[in-house]
Amino acid sequence: MIRSRGDAPEIAILGGGIGGLAAAAFLHRAGVPATVYEQAPALSEVGAGLVVAPNAARLLRRLGVLDGLVRDAVRLEVGWEFRRWSDGTVLSAEDLSDRCEQLFGEHTYTAHRAHLLDAIRSAVPAEAIQLGSRCVELALDGSRPRLRFEDGRVVEADIVIGADGIHSVVRGAITEPRPAAFAGIIAFRALVPADRAPEFSQRPAQTLWIGPGHHLVHYPVSAGRFVNLVAFAPAAEQSTESWSATATVEEFLAEFEGWDPRLVDLIRAAGTPGRWGLFDRAPLERWSAFTPSGAVTLLGDAAHPMFPFFAQGAAQSIEDAAVLAQSIADSPHDLAAALRRYEELRIPRTARLQEISHGRAHINHLPDGPEQEERDRAFMEADPLLANGWIYEYDPETAEVATSP
Incomplete structure (x- = not known):
C-alpha cells in the first residue's frame, strides 16, 4: 500500500x-x-481549433470557466455534417441547435486551442505554474x-x-x-480570416468532406473571426509533428484536385498552411x-x-x-x-x-465504389447524435467502472 x-x-x-x-x-x-x-x-497553444463537445463542456462549466470560453467560441448549430467530396452532397448531419442540450445538458462549441488553454489556466493559481x-x-x-x-x-x-x-x-x-509510429497520414491546417473565407465555411457548422484517401474539415472559431481548416492526406514518408512546419498552397491544392470547386476557394484563402504528421501508439x-x-x-x-x-x-x-x-x-x-x-x-x-x-x-477515405455506397447509405439512415451518445453523456462524477471495453 x-x-x-x-x-x-x-x-x-x-x-x-x-x-x-x-x-x-x-x-x-x-x-x-x-x-x-x-x-x-x-503557456501557449498555437495553430488549430477544436470541438468542445458536451462531455468537455460540462466539465469546463464545473470548473467555472465555460462562460469565459464561450465568449471566444462558436456555438454550433450543425455538427458532423458529412459531405461527398466531389459535389458536397450532405450524407449525414447532427442537429445541435437545441437537441444536443436536450439530450446531454450542454451545447457543442468550436474554439481556438489558445482560448481553451486560457480558460483552463484561469482556474489554476499562478504560483502553481513553473x-x-x-x-x-x-x-x-x-x-x-x-x-x-x-x-x-x-x-x-x-x-x-x-x-x-x-x-x-x-x-x-x-x-x-x-x-511513436508514423501513421502514414499528414494533415494540412490553417486559420482563415473570416473576411477572406467563403461564406459557406462561416456557418456555425462542423463540416467534413470525405473522399478517396482524403478528408477535409472546416468550422468557425474565435467568435467567428476565423475559419479553422484541417485536411488529411496519405503520405509514404514520415512527416514532422511540429506546429511550425509549413507546406505550400500548391501542395495543399494538389492533394484535393478534382474535389468540389468551393473547396479550392477555401484552400486558396488559407495562405501558407501548416503541415504535420499523425503519429500512433x-x-x-x-x-x-x-x-x-x-x-x-x-x-x-x-x-x-x-x-x-x-x-x-x-x-x-x-x-x-x-x-x-x-x-x-x-x-x-x-x-x-x-x-x-x-x-x-x-x-x-x-x-x-x-x-x-x-x-x-478507413471509413472516411474509402474510394468510390460499393463499399463507399454502403457507407453513404448507412450515414443517411443513422441518427449520429444518438449513435455517439455514449461519448457525449459521460460524466466522470457518476461514471462506473466498465466491465468490458
Missing part, C-alpha cells in the same frame, strides 16, 4: 498543455495542491519519484503526472520506451508505476494518443483530469487505490476511442 505524507500528497505535473492544466485545475478544485512544470517559457522547466530525467529508484530539470533543480513528489504529450518522458518510465494496459512511497501516472496524449477523427483528444484529457483529481481526493492517503480506480475508469473508455478514431480513417 502506498501512502502519502502529510494531509495531501505532493503532486508534480509535467506538461502545461490542456491536460496538465486541467489536472491542476481539478485538483485545486478538490483542495489538493499541485505544481505544473512546463518546459516552454510561456515555466521554463524542462525535465531531463525521471528517476524511480528512490523512495519517491525524482525529477531533474535542465537548470539543475531536483524535485521529489508523491505523485508525478505525465501530461507531456505523445513523446512523453513519463510514459517511457512506465512502459518499454518506444518511439497502441493502447496501454496500465498507466501507473510505483516506488516505495510514491507513484507516477499518465494523462491525455501521454497515455492514449488518438487520431483527431472523433474530435475527442482534448476532451479525453479533460475527462482524465477530472477523474484523476477525484480519485486522489477520495483516497489521498492510499495512492495505489486512487490510481487503480483512475485506470479502471479511464482505460476502457479511452482505448475504445483510440480504436474507433483509428478506424475512422
Whole structure:
C-alpha cells in the first residue's frame, strides 16, 4: 500500500498543455495542491481549433470557466455534417441547435486551442505554474519519484503526472520506451480570416468532406473571426509533428484536385498552411508505476494518443483530469487505490476511442465504389447524435467502472 505524507500528497505535473492544466485545475478544485512544470517559457497553444463537445463542456462549466470560453467560441448549430467530396452532397448531419442540450445538458462549441488553454489556466493559481522547466530525467529508484530539470533543480513528489504529450518522458518510465509510429497520414491546417473565407465555411457548422484517401474539415472559431481548416492526406514518408512546419498552397491544392470547386476557394484563402504528421501508439494496459512511497501516472496524449477523427483528444484529457483529481481526493492517503480506480475508469473508455478514431480513417477515405455506397447509405439512415451518445453523456462524477471495453 502506498501512502502519502502529510494531509495531501505532493503532486508534480509535467506538461502545461490542456491536460496538465486541467489536472491542476481539478485538483485545486478538490483542495489538493499541485505544481505544473512546463518546459516552454510561456503557456501557449498555437495553430488549430477544436470541438468542445458536451462531455468537455460540462466539465469546463464545473470548473467555472465555460462562460469565459464561450465568449471566444462558436456555438454550433450543425455538427458532423458529412459531405461527398466531389459535389458536397450532405450524407449525414447532427442537429445541435437545441437537441444536443436536450439530450446531454450542454451545447457543442468550436474554439481556438489558445482560448481553451486560457480558460483552463484561469482556474489554476499562478504560483502553481513553473515555466521554463524542462525535465531531463525521471528517476524511480528512490523512495519517491525524482525529477531533474535542465537548470539543475531536483524535485521529489508523491505523485508525478505525465501530461507531456505523445513523446512523453513519463510514459517511457512506465512502459518499454518506444518511439511513436508514423501513421502514414499528414494533415494540412490553417486559420482563415473570416473576411477572406467563403461564406459557406462561416456557418456555425462542423463540416467534413470525405473522399478517396482524403478528408477535409472546416468550422468557425474565435467568435467567428476565423475559419479553422484541417485536411488529411496519405503520405509514404514520415512527416514532422511540429506546429511550425509549413507546406505550400500548391501542395495543399494538389492533394484535393478534382474535389468540389468551393473547396479550392477555401484552400486558396488559407495562405501558407501548416503541415504535420499523425503519429500512433497502441493502447496501454496500465498507466501507473510505483516506488516505495510514491507513484507516477499518465494523462491525455501521454497515455492514449488518438487520431483527431472523433474530435475527442482534448476532451479525453479533460475527462482524465477530472477523474484523476477525484480519485486522489477520495483516497489521498492510499495512492495505489486512487490510481487503480483512475485506470479502471479511464482505460476502457479511452482505448475504445483510440480504436474507433483509428478506424475512422478507413471509413472516411474509402474510394468510390460499393463499399463507399454502403457507407453513404448507412450515414443517411443513422441518427449520429444518438449513435455517439455514449461519448457525449459521460460524466466522470457518476461514471462506473466498465466491465468490458
